[in-house]
Amino acid sequence: MKEIDIKRLSRLANIELDKKEEKKLQEDINKIIKHIRQIQEVDVKMHPDATHLMVDHLPLRDDKKEKPLTVKEVLSNAGNPRKNHFTINRIIDEDDY
Amino acid sequence: MKTIIEYQKLFKKGEPTPSDLLSSCLKKINPSLNAYITVTEELARKGLEKDIKGKLNGIPVAIKDNINIKGVPTTCASNVLKGFIPPFSATVIERIEKNGGVFIGKTNLDEFGMGSSTERSFYGPTRNPYDRAKVPGGSSGGSAVAVASGSAVISLGSDTGGSVRQPASYCGLVGLKPTYGRVSRYGLVAFASSLDQIGIIGRNAEDVGIMLEVIAGYDPKDSTSSKKELEDYGNLNKISKNIKIGLPEEYFEQIDDEVYSSVMEIKKALEKEGISFKSVSLPTTDYIIPTYQVISYAEASSNLARYDGVRYGLRRNGENFHDTIRKSRDEGFLPEVKRRILVGTFVLSSEAIAEYYERADLIRRLITQEFNEVFKEVDYLMTPATPTPAFPIGDRTDDPIRMHLSDRMTAGVNLAGIPAVVAPAGMIGKLPIGYQIIGKPFEEKGILSVVRLVEKIAPFKGFLKEVHDD
Numbered sequence: 001m002k003e004i005d006i007k008r009l010s011r012l013a014n015i016e017l018d019k020k021e022e023k024k025l026q027e028d029i030n031k032i033i034k035h036i037r038q039i040q041e042v043d044v045k046m047h048p049d050a051t052h053l054m055v056d057h058l059p060l061r062d063d064k065k066e067k068p069l070t071v072k073e074v075l076s077n078a079g080n081p082r083k084n085h086f087t088i089n090r091i092i093d094e095d096d097y
Numbered sequence: 098m099k100t101i102i103e104y105q106k107l108f109k110k111g112e113p114t115p116s117d118l119l120s121s122c123l124k125k126i127n128p129s130l131n132a133y134i135t136v137t138e139e140l141a142r143k144g145l146e147k148d149i150k151g152k153l154n155g156i157p158v159a160i161k162d163n164i165n166i167k168g169v170p171t172t173c174a175s176n177v178l179k180g181f182i183p184p185f186s187a188t189v190i191e192r193i194e195k196n197g198g199v200f201i202g203k204t205n206l207d208e209f210g211m212g213s214s215t216e217r218s219f220y221g222p223t224r225n226p227y228d229r230a231k232v233p234g235g236s237s238g239g240s241a242v243a244v245a246s247g248s249a250v251i252s253l254g255s256d257t258g259g260s261v262r263q264p265a266s267y268c269g270l271v272g273l274k275p276t277y278g279r280v281s282r283y284g285l286v287a288f289a290s291s292l293d294q295i296g297i298i299g300r301n302a303e304d305v306g307i308m309l310e311v312i313a314g315y316d317p318k319d320s321t322s323s324k325k326e327l328e329d330y331g332n333l334n335k336i337s338k339n340i341k342i343g344l345p346e347e348y349f350e351q352i353d354d355e356v357y358s359s360v361m362e363i364k365k366a367l368e369k370e371g372i373s374f375k376s377v378s379l380p381t382t383d384y385i386i387p388t389y390q391v392i393s394y395a396e397a398s399s400n401l402a403r404y405d406g407v408r409y410g411l412r413r414n415g416e417n418f419h420d421t422i423r424k425s426r427d428e429g430f431l432p433e434v435k436r437r438i439l440v441g442t443f444v445l446s447s448e449a450i451a452e453y454y455e456r457a458d459l460i461r462r463l464i465t466q467e468f469n470e471v472f473k474e475v476d477y478l479m480t481p482a483t484p485t486p487a488f489p490i491g492d493r494t495d496d497p498i499r500m501h502l503s504d505r506m507t508a509g510v511n512l513a514g515i516p517a518v519v520a521p522a523g524m525i526g527k528l529p530i531g532y533q534i535i536g537k538p539f540e541e542k543g544i545l546s547v548v549r550l551v552e553k554i555a556p557f558k559g560f561l562k563e564v565h566d567d
Contacts, residue, residue, distance in 0.1 A: 004443060013442040015435055016423035028497050032440050035498050036387040044459035059324050061317030073184035077409035086407050089418045
């Protein structure tokens with residue numbers, strides 16, 4: 001089994017990890033993946049018609065306008081809202097102008 | 098501590114009044130058990146002032162802290178949701194309010210429901226009231242301890258792989274995971290959306306049934322909620338003695354001898370009533386945990402991508418946009434949640450998806466099919482709830498695989514979307530242990546009726562004296 005690339009996974013998952021955390025998580029994740037590899041032993045080809053319970057019911061609500069949350073309510077938990085907007089770091093560099 | 102129906106009768110005489118009951122419950126909140134993240138006395142008192150007459154009139158209810166109550170912090174026991182106050186309530190909360198129930202507090206859990214012991218909480222571990230050196234089970238450990246220690250008459254939890262049933266087993270209570278779609282998930286913070294279901298923890302089957310009558314039913318805000326008709330789940334006294342209960346052999350492997358004997362005692366009691374039993378087989382049982390891990394971790398990695406520090410929750414500013422997100426998430430999540438997000442990201446990555454996620458989805462169908470097949474032969478299944486009684490605090494926190502061992506009996510039910518209830522089978526030393534009854538889809542009334550019958554013919558005598566002698 002190939003070792004997982006923890007740096008790539010942490011980038012994909014958008015979680016910053018320090019060196020110590022990286023080492024510990026790499027070990028843990030390899031252990032977990034070794035464990036879940038057991039599922040390769042199951043013959044799944046024999047059961048193409050097996051269905052899932054949930055396909056039986058997925059009712060949609062009426063297509064009617066409902067009272068939404070107010071802008072104030074939506075922004076009430078935001079870190080640093082300004083002028084009725086969420087804010088993030090600037091994403092355009094000086095060079096892009 | 099009494100049942101919901103007993104309290105309703107006593108309230109009519111005014112002994113106690115709902116306010117007296119609330120005060121007595123508040124007194125029983127023991128900080129050393131750490132069952133609550135937020136106590137909401139003011140909200141409960143205001144609820145009582147409304148004097149709503151309904152099925153839960155004046156009953157103090159504890160709510161797992163991953164279910165939103167408008168205006169009360171929802172933490173999911175995570176630092177990443179620090180300071181988050183939801184601007185809306187979950188559908189189940191609105192339904193409880195309409196029936197006169199009052200909310201005593203938000204209970205502790207493993208962060209985002211990811212654990213089986215309520216130790217992996219940003220707010221510290223919850224302790225088992227039967228033995229404080231032991232875990233209460235999880236992830237709805239706070240909700241179980243609230244009921245077991247008498248600070249709430251009944252509580253709500255959520256069950257993704259056994260998170261309502263396993264703590265019910267460890268704390269001597271009745272814990273129900275309804276059919277997927279029976280109860281609206283609107284306002285429940287998502288962990289693994291195809292497995293999550295809001296469940297109920299109470300002292301007996303009737304209380305749990307009354308709560309199900311209140312919270313079940315179609316909700317336009319949750320497209321996976323079912324329009325299938327409801328039943329009078331609190332009315333459990335009629336049960337046909339012609340039923341046949343299956344004992345899946347694989348569920349009786351890898352369990353403690355005392356657990357086996359306790360479940361067999363329940364079987365004997367039911368046999369005396371004329372109920373017949375049959376041995377059945379569910380051959381993919383050994384693959385339930387790895388299949389559950391792949392599917393739940395994959396869904397978690399996707400669901401938890403929303404915690405980016407922009408719209409709500411913890412925000413740590415970095416040099417640029419991505420740096421801000423990465424720093425906020427690093428500081429926000431505890432190690433177990435990071436592990437699951439990273440493994441979930443791996444099993445969904447282009448090079449691994451076919452081998453892991455897609456294969457696990459097929460095995461899930463196989464597991465469901467096996468349940469469907471055995472339900473052609475028997476009406477219900479009976480199994481142990483957990484392989485052992487509650488384990489010591491700290492015993493499994495460092496091992497990401499051993500923590501899942503207690504899910505072997507419960508997670509298959511979530512994968513198949515079917516209902517199951519856990520109830521007390523007896524005591525092993527000073528610790529309670531449970532049995533589980535599994536039913537066909539939407540057979541909640543049936544499985545609760547079996548538990549009700551057991552309560553009559555083999556009543557559980559292990560309830561904590563200090564809670565139940567008042």
